[in-house]
Amino acid sequence: MAERDLDRDLDIVLFGATGFTGGLTAEYLARHAPARLRWAIAGRSQAKLEQVRSTLAAIDPRLEAMELLVADAADQATLEQVVARAKVVITTVGPYLQHGEPLVAACAAQGTDYVDLTGEPEFVDRMWLKHHATAAANGARIVHACGFDSVPHDIGVFHALQQVDTSGPVRVRGVVRSNATFSGGTFHSAMGAFSRAREMKAAFAERRKKEARPVGRSSRAVAGKPHRDSLLGYYLLPLPTIDPQVVVRSGAALASYGPEFRYSHYAGTKTLHYALGGSVGVVALALAAQIRPVRNLLKSKVPQGEGPSPERRRRSWFTVDFVVEAEGRTVHTRVSGGDPGYTETAKMLAESALCLAFDQNPVTSGQVTTATAMGQNLLTRLEAAGMSFEVVSR
Numbered sequence: 001m002a003e004r005d006l007d008r009d010l011d012i013v014l015f016g017a018t019g020f021t022g023g024l025t026a027e028y029l030a031r032h033a034p035a036r037l038r039w040a041i042a043g044r045s046q047a048k049l050e051q052v053r054s055t056l057a058a059i060d061p062r063l064e065a066m067e068l069l070v071a072d073a074a075d076q077a078t079l080e081q082v083v084a085r086a087k088v089v090i091t092t093v094g095p096y097l098q099h100g101e102p103l104v105a106a107c108a109a110q111g112t113d114y115v116d117l118t119g120e121p122e123f124v125d126r127m128w129l130k131h132h133a134t135a136a137a138n139g140a141r142i143v144h145a146c147g148f149d150s151v152p153h154d155i156g157v158f159h160a161l162q163q164v165d166t167s168g169p170v171r172v173r174g175v176v177r178s179n180a181t182f183s184g185g186t187f188h189s190a191m192g193a194f195s196r197a198r199e200m201k202a203a204f205a206e207r208r209k210k211e212a213r214p215v216g217r218s219s220r221a222v223a224g225k226p227h228r229d230s231l232l233g234y235y236l237l238p239l240p241t242i243d244p245q246v247v248v249r250s251g252a253a254l255a256s257y258g259p260e261f262r263y264s265h266y267a268g269t270k271t272l273h274y275a276l277g278g279s280v281g282v283v284a285l286a287l288a289a290q291i292r293p294v295r296n297l298l299k300s301k302v303p304q305g306e307g308p309s310p311e312r313r314r315r316s317w318f319t320v321d322f323v324v325e326a327e328g329r330t331v332h333t334r335v336s337g338g339d340p341g342y343t344e345t346a347k348m349l350a351e352s353a354l355c356l357a358f359d360q361n362p363v364t365s366g367q368v369t370t371a372t373a374m375g376q377n378l379l380t381r382l383e384a385a386g387m388s389f390e391v392v393s394r
Contacts, residue, residue: 006111010038010085011357013069015103016092017041018048020307021117021147024346025092026052030059032385033354042069042082073099079106088113088353097123097196104131104142111138113356117349119149121242122196125203128367129210136366141373146352147345150246151370152320152387155379156335157247157263158254158371159389160322163331166258171325173224174247175232175268176239180316180340181308217259219251224264231332232321234268241265250371258326268321313339321392332392344387351381 014029016022026041033039043049049068057064071078073093083089083106093099096118107114108131118124124144135142145151153174160172221244228235244265251261308316316339324331337344352370355361359377370378383389 006087008085008087008112010040010067010087012037012039012088012090012353013042013082013086014039014090014092015042015071015073016090017052018043018045019092021342021346022092023052023055024307024342025090025350026056027059028346028350029354030056030063032350034358035062037354037357040067040069040086042071044070044072046070073102076102076106079103080110083107083112084110086112088115088357090349090353091116092349094118094120095123096120097126101127101130105134108132108135108138108140108142111135111140113141113143113353115143115146115349115352115356117147117149117345118144119147119242121245122200122203124242124245124367125200125207128207129203132367139365141356141365142367143352143356143370143373144367145242145246146349146370148318148340148348149241150243151348151352151378151382152318152335152337152340153243153265154246154250154369154371155375155382156320156322156333156389158250158375159335159379160324160331160333161257163333163391163394164324164326164329166256166261166326168258168327169260169262170258171262172247173229173236173264173266173323174243175229175234175236175266175321175323176318177234177268177321178316178318178340180318181312214252214255217252217255217261219248219257219261220263221245221248222262222264224266229266229268229323231323231330232268234270236266236268239265239267246369247371250369253369253372254375307342308339313343316340316343318344329394331394334390334392335387336390337387347385347387348382351385352378355381 014022014026017026029039041049041052046068053063053066053068056066069082071082079102089103089107089112091103096116097120100123104114104127157172224238226237244263247263251257318340319334319336322333355374355378361374361377364373379389
């Protein structure tokens with residue numbers, strides 16, 4: 001049982017099941033959710049929802065009777081009626097800065113837990129500014145970034161710090177590697193973020209002014225420099241994603257991260273050639289995003305709602321290595337799994353929702369991170385679902 005005994009007739013409502021990643025999330029729930037799960041899918045098109053239901057019923061015939069909820073993401077009244085029936089809402093409908101706020105607002109108002117896949121820092125900060133207080137007052141847990149952004153990093157650091165003494169300063173570097181293709185949704189979100197660098201910085205600064213900081217402790221992201229990591233054997237390139245922001249917010253919320261927690265985030269490559277190429281590529285995309293016609297052209301080349309074939313996903317993998325330095329010791333841990341942008345993301349999102357719906361989690365509310373809201377429970381679920389959390393060396 002979850003710690004909040006909400007009088008709701010549905011455990012989970014999934015928005016976005018008619019899209020690619022949302023469809024994978026629905027299929028994961030159909031295959032792996034407990035039989036007691038009461039859930040529904042929601043969207044604008046009755047016909048498309050019926051098509052998804054038919055796919056799910058082929059996996060589990062009991063889902064032939066699944067309820068379909070027709071709701072427009074822009075219709076606040078209808079959204080509130082839908083989310084008021086659920087313990088947890090999942091949404092894969094992005095880019096979130098364009099489409100996400102009404103659902104966050106509805107969940108905050110109705111005291112309904114919320115999970116999404118966003119990797120958009122501006123969206124997360126603006127939702128904290130607008131809806132954190134309401135969610136906290138109503139007991140809702142608003143948990144952004146429940147996919148590859150940023151579960152392996154957030155829960156990965158949570159796991160890594162269990163291996164060391166955190167009574168003194170703690171330094172962690174996370175290093176991401178993968179052979180997978182990125183999703184169309186991720187690309188569109190990244191281009192949007194690059195084009196709104198000024199607005200993103202302003203939202204971050206406004207939140208920083210208003211958000212309380214831990215007393216007697218500090219938790220900060222440290223922007224590293226490109227270099228070769230002698231322990232891992234990789235060339236490291238600083239990675240400008242939402243992940244370090246999520247990790248250090250967990251560090252601010254959790255005393256177990258120690259009195260002085262610092263985190264740096266990188267992409268790792270085996271050769272200097274790939275590191276330099278990656279750096280040039282990121283800069284080129286950032287510059288292209290400033291020019292609307294070029295930005296729109298690039299976005300048209302990578303459509304949303306589509307993804308790689310099952311065979312391509314089966315060949316894909318990711319690793320995130322963590323090097324922890326604390327109390328004179330260095331510990332190397334690793335999180336690893338399959339296709340990060342689709343298969344594993346659907347798994348992480350679904351397991352996050354199930355964790356909020358059914359597990360006895362730490363008591364918290366408002367906008368919180370995965371480590372703060374679920375911590376060990378989510379780690380245990382992900383290990384049981386096939387993701388690896390290991391200690392490489394001590």
